[in-house]
Amino acid sequence: MLSPKSTATLPPPSTAALLLFLTLALTLTLLAHTIHAATPWPHHQTQTHNNKPTTDLEFGSSKKFEGSSEFVHLNFLSSISAPGPGPTPPTTTTTTTTHRQSTVSAWWRTVRLYTDQTNQNISETLILGQEKNDRFYSHGKSLTRLSIQDVIKSAVTSRTKPLPINPKSGLYLLLTSADVAVQDFCGQVCGFHYFTFPSIVGYTLPYAWVGNSATQCPGSCAYPFAVPTYIPGLKPKRAPNGDIGVDGMVSVIGHEIAELATNPLVNAWYAGQDPSFPTEIADLCEGIYGTGGGGSYMGQLMEDGRDGATYNVVGNGGRRFLVQWLWNPVLSYCFGPNALDQ
Numbered sequence: 231m232l233s234p235k236s237t238a239t240l241p242p243p244s245t246a247a248l249l250l251f252l253t254l255a256l257t258l259t260l261l262a263h264t265i266h267a268a269t270p271w272p273h274h275q276t277q278t279h280n281n282k283p284t285t286d287l288e289f290g291s292s293k294k295f296e297g298s299s300e301f302v303h304l305n306f307l308s309s310i311s312a313p314g315p316g317p318t319p320p321t322t323t324t325t326t327t328t329h330r331q332s333t334v335s336a337w338w339r340t341v342r343l344y345t346d347q348t349n350q351n352i353s354e355t356l357i358l359g360q361e362k363n364d365r366f367y368s369h370g371k372s373l374t375r376l377s378i379q380d381v382i383k384s385a386v387t388s389r390t391k392p393l394p395i396n397p398k399s400g401l402y403l404l405l406t407s408a409d410v411a412v413q414d415f416c417g418q419v420c421g422f423h424y425f426t427f428p429s430i431v432g433y434t435l436p437y438a439w440v441g442n443s444a445t446q447c448p449g450s451c452a453y454p455f456a457v458p459t460y461i462p463g464l465k466p467k468r469a470p471n472g473d474i475g476v477d478g479m480v481s482v483i484g485h486e487i488a489e490l491a492t493n494p495l496v497n498a499w500y501a502g503q504d505p506s507f508p509t510e511i512a513d514l515c516e517g518i519y520g521t522g523g524g525g526s527y528m529g530q531l532m533e534d535g536r537d538g539a540t541y542n543v544v545g546n547g548g549r550r551f552l553v554q555w556l557w558n559p560v561l562s563y564c565f566g567p568n569a570l571d572q
């Protein structure tokens with residue numbers, strides 16, 4: 231498939247990121263209507279539990295390395311772009327041999343099973359094209375679904391280092407820091423993907439937004455590194471990169487990138503009767519991270535014997551991540567590289 235032209239050079243991590251904007255090169259195509267959203271998990275069980283975001287969790291106060299956030303993202307993205315076998319994961323308390331191939335690139339193989347409108351598989355590589363940091367909150371600390379497009383417009387039309395405009399194989403990712411409020415964040419979604427309107431941005435660009443939930447609703451959007459207060463006795467898992475908000479974002483980013491790649495203009499791969507509420511390849515497996523997952527059980531995960539961190543894939547440099555499984559169209563079930571019976 232068409233190869234991305236953008237450079238894969240990773241800039242050094244900078245501090246105090248507010249809005250991080252990434253261009254990802256990929257191949258895929260066109261047209262559409264309907265909003266898609268990744269809902270928070272675990273699902274707010276029943277109507278008897280309130281649907282309000284939990285904003286005052288004790289671990290909501292965790293804020294560790296804000297400045298390291300971008301570094302984690304970049305590593306996650308560069309891990310995806312790494313073709314071939316990744317490094318061997320560290321020793322785990324569960325079956326190490328079974329998990330040896332549980333890499334980020336192996337996780338992306340499920341996405342590759344999908345084809346675009348020209349019948350070609352989704353490309354094997356995803357390349358971080360460029361990033362832009364909006365550290366001065368150019369559009370304020372409260373964004374709506376529409377004003378997100380203004381942020382994107384500013385990024386691609388900026389006088390200094392504008393992001394490349396690539397409607398054909400570019401994916402745009404807007405990441406907001408923990409102090410930015412976004413319409414529907416926490417109550418309904420942890421992230422979503424859609425495409426920009428030519429009337430606002432000048433182009434139809436597939437994009438996703440993912441928010442850092444550390445202070446606003448970690449129990450919803452950074453689960454299982456934080457847990458909802460309405461489930462008594464549930465203990466949070468240790469975040470593999472030491473940052474609850476960012477480790478929680480990684481899974482949402484994975485979810486959105488998988489869907490952006492397979493359904494960039496929200497008209498391609500989805501299941502269900504109602505195209506206004508499409509269920510896409512990541513939606514189908516929301517909350518499932520390992521063998522046996524389903525309902526409120528995430529499935530068999532890996533726990534690092536050294537620090538107790540919970541994860542299911544390993545990327546470049548042995549960096550650990552927890553990402554949800556994706557719908558495998560060949561097997562017709564949710565699948566991930568840490569499956570025990572592969």
Ligand SMILES: *[C@@H]1O[C@H](CO)[C@@H](O)[C@H](O)[C@H]1NC(C)=O
Pocket residue numbers: 339342343344345351559560
């Ligand atoms: C491309 O997609 C087809 C259809 O799902 C699949 O059978 C094939 O294995 C895919 N190729 C790769 C390299 O993933």
